[in-house]
Amino acid sequence: MPRMIVREAIAKGLREALTNDNRVFMVGEDIGDYGGAYAVTRGFLEEFGEKRVIDAPLAESAIVGAAVGAAMGGLRPIAEIMTINFLLLAMDQVVNHAAKLRYMSNGQISVPLVIRTVTGGGGQLGATHSQSFEPWLASVPGLKVVTPSNPYDALGLLRTALSDDDPVIFSEHSLLYGVGGEVPDDYYEVPFGQAEVVREGDDVTLVGYSRMARVAEQAAEQLDGMGTSAEVIDLRTLCPLDMDTVLESVRKTSRAVVVEESWRTGGFAGEIASQIHEQAFDYLDGPVVRVGGMDVPSPYARNLEEKVIPNVDSVIAEIDNRLGL
């Protein structure tokens, strides 16, 4: 099977949509002349022209709001918000408009909008540029939140997002763009709300999304050498959320660890852990363990930033501490 990196997989999905559906256009900051802050849309402007690939003013609220309006007007916009940190400036349009228009109009209005944005830390970009707001977004009724961790899912989920009639937040982790993997030539989609068992195991279930699904997988490999068999689940989408796959695994392993990058306090791991407790309490040997980002603004210095984001060592240390595995 051909291999590609996440950046290429996303570009492939975008190209397909632009090619196959005239209603699709892209709008965002520096996606055209500059080729995208993370080079995802390099060459797109030349390929598809100014009508389909629009360099927007730096105005996040207007970008999202205009994309909502365009979606109402019969188009299928793909808005790029350069990073999720800047999405805070468009939060009102996302939460009070995109997410609610179908409901408030009682189904008269559809907002088939994909908001692509770059998430996460680890690049030493400092406190304002290293955040992960997926947990917030996944709590908003009316939004869907997609968090791929590999090229296959990135393309498959993007295809699903682009054919969805509701607003979708498509969150791309900056440190995953260069990650490679197999991507079939034949058309496929990855449906929303279907977590993937990335690795089977018996002793403990590790649940992650976005880059932390990869970290969980690496931790599981290392645990294997230490005599612990970990099952790893990549949630793929936070909303819809596939708890069935998680619960099935936890009922088998009796132990669960949820890994995420956003601040530990108030993160989405609390939601997942709560649902596990609510629905599989009697199967559990002990409480679900949450491994999350440290509750500090992300520091710039490398040796500090390393402490803030969960990594293989810290995941294993937590498993060791809390589960005694």
Next chain:
Amino acid sequence: MPRMIVREAIAKGLREALTNDNRVFMVGEDIGDYGGAYAVTRGFLEEFGEKRVIDAPLAESAIVGAAVGAAMGGLRPIAEIMTINFLLLAMDQVVNHAAKLRYMSNGQISVPLVIRTVTGGGGQLGATHSQSFEPWLASVPGLKVVTPSNPYDALGLLRTALSDDDPVIFSEHSLLYGVGGEVPDDYYEVPFGQAEVVREGDDVTLVGYSRMARVAEQAAEQLDGMGTSAEVIDLRTLCPLDMDTVLESVRKTSRAVVVEESWRTGGFAGEIASQIHEQAFDYLDGPVVRVGGMDVPSPYARNLEEKVIPNVDSVIAEIDNRLGL
């Protein structure tokens, strides 16, 4: 002891601060000539003048950002954001600026800022005007989040907020303004991070904040008549969060229910429940129960809105269903 309603208690705290500290000023939409959308600051403009009570343009980002700057410049601003729904428009200033400046400047900068805002649903204001974003705000390192449920706490917590050197979100529930209670004449403060055991009980612990603390209390009263003795804890502040009081209670009762108004999925109840599971697992008879707002945009019609927000009946029904009490 004198009685007053929450509105009066807050006005009292604001008047004190304006009277005692020249560095304190208020800025917000329609707080002056109009007297405040919820009439909290009625008469303030006449009493304190235009310098201390400033009617701002409708520009939430600038209100919060300018308040941050004024705090950096030696003042102690009180910014009013008319409702928490509109705070989405200022989310960047709250999260990327107010909350992070101390850290990013390594302690050079303080932002002694109180952001007062009105939260919650129940007034049939529809989807854009009935939200509760405290769970999001409480996840942001650098912010404190205060959620009083009665006049005594409102005044005591406001005093603490006004003497705090960090940014504080002071969240006032619209349906609590008219709620009365005793408020001593003598000066007192209610410290942050100190939950209140509102009512003692043995069978189950009900945890709530803001209006849901009142609902929990009313549910407990009713449960009492049904032969169940419920302990009720009002968190008072979400950040700092007093888990000790909660855990102590849960270790006694072995059962916990967390009630909140915001969307159930991704709410702060998931955080509290997770911490209870993590720290008191062996004391629990079963999983912590979460009662939260329904995961829909808030509908306008009365009979629908009633279904969306937890109330005494729904809390009791959940306790009945889940705990069999």
Next chain:
Amino acid sequence: MNSAFNIDADTAIELHRLMVLIRRFEEESSRLYMQGKIRGFLHLYIGQEAVAAGAIPCLRDDDYVVSHYRDHGHALAKGMDPRAVMAELCGKATGSSGGKGGSMHLFDVSKGFMGGYAIVGGQLPIAAGLAHAIKYREEDRVVLCFFGDGAVNEGEFHESINLAAVWKLPVLFLLENNLYGMGTHVEKTHALGKDIYLSADAYGLPSAQIDGMDLMAVRDTTLKALERIRAGGGPVFIEAMTYRFRGHSVADPSNYRDSKEVSFWQVRDPIARFQELALENEVMTGDTVKGINEEVDRTVAKAVRFAEESDAPDPNDIADNVYA
């Protein structure tokens, strides 16, 4: 000074009827609110009727209107059924949004009424986006976007007007400057005070300030603007000076306005003024007026009855339409 009275009798009657309909509809809304049958926030359009009635009938059926929370007048002018609007205000299943939206969130896509938006300024980027879709799809349509003087100070105003200007979008920005955003006077909050239309220069847009109590002025200026926009000339900005005769919402006693100011505007009542002109110009008679009033009374009474007799929404449908 009045604009030339250059419309025929049919049009005059239609526009007068529309203004009276809006006025009477709002009076009944207010009454139902006092009875507790309408709840939440209710923002009346009384006093501003000439803006909606002057501008919206200049549109074609498939043009879009985008509004804010003070949206009943705009909705009725764009052809929404008064019964569906009143039922929505009363939170009934027969309401335009099945009771889920409420007064501030009216929608009728079939009529091109693309929404009442309750976050001040939030409708502006959406209007730009609709206009973008029109241009992109090469449709012969325009967007008419209403907003208030308070909204002008929001960042989204700036972002949206700039976007519309740079992209040369077919949108008419129609500012209803009623001097107050809730209870704060525009001179306290906007650098240009009462002359907000001048800020259109900062985006290279043609703009005009007009008497929003004069239906003919609104109509003439709108028609000219639409011509330009339809010809591909890009967005236009109109500031209509107007006044709401009631409080910001029905809960507002409006203490911040002095009675001299209120009377100054009340004598400019757009309905009385237009009626007088129409009589003067002999396109209406006293009988026509009476006929219109009676007809409108019946329409509104029917709307109220319809709303009152309709069922509340079915709670089983509460989670419908969160997702497709």
Next chain:
Amino acid sequence: MNSAFNIDADTAIELHRLMVLIRRFEEESSRLYMQGKIRGFLHLYIGQEAVAAGAIPCLRDDDYVVSHYRDHGHALAKGMDPRAVMAELCGKATGSSGGKGGSMHLFDVSKGFMGGYAIVGGQLPIAAGLAHAIKYREEDRVVLCFFGDGAVNEGEFHESINLAAVWKLPVLFLLENNLYGMGTHVEKTHALGKDIYLSADAYGLPSAQIDGMDLMAVRDTTLKALERIRAGGGPVFIEAMTYRFRGHSVADPSNYRDSKEVSFWQVRDPIARFQELALENEVMTGDTVKGINEEVDRTVAKAVRFAEESDAPDPNDIADNVYA
């Protein structure tokens, strides 16, 4: 056309030294970045030196400067210690924020450098707020707020300028229009294209567009603006036309600019230009220039050494300064 050369030798030398310091500092930053000693995003000020050096030395020590993420030049001009800045860029404990802030988030409150802000436009309301505190406390201070042409399109630009105008705040808004916001040309994104200063009219602010490659022009205009502001005249808006000689950040190869445009601006190098003028006006000699270059080289080398030899922050302090 050049502005009059109306400064004495000491001032000329000081300002030239400052520009050379910024240039050399940035060159070394870039080198350290290539070596992996600086990481994250690094935005160089090379090419724009005349703006910082023209404007900031017109301030008093206790005036405030507020900047964005392209902040090294502004920080050095306001008197920040090059060693502390370089150490911050390298993420060291001795950095101005102990390594917690990084290049985009410089602060030195003791020098009145109130921050580099990395959210485009985010610094504007903060600058207004600082100015409000000045006015409120009746201090004799001003705020100088820098921002880019890209920031102009953000809603916060509009909200902040309006606020400053309505409240008549002592703030100088200094736009560095380097024609690009990241990689997109200003004519693609702003309605007035290269003449952004005209938008100041929408807020009733006095404004000027000046040659930002000409230190004397920047200085003269800034001095006049400050005089007005200090006299209580409220905010002023200056647009300095300038150019960055490097990419948006060091990671940007800058392919979106054509070489003709780049050379057009390169021959306007602000340092060469000022040097020539200073020599012409005989306030500096070839030896002065040489002396300055050598002195600056030593300063920057010391800063680099200091940064390299400093310790990384202590991980035990990681949670300090989240709260008071």
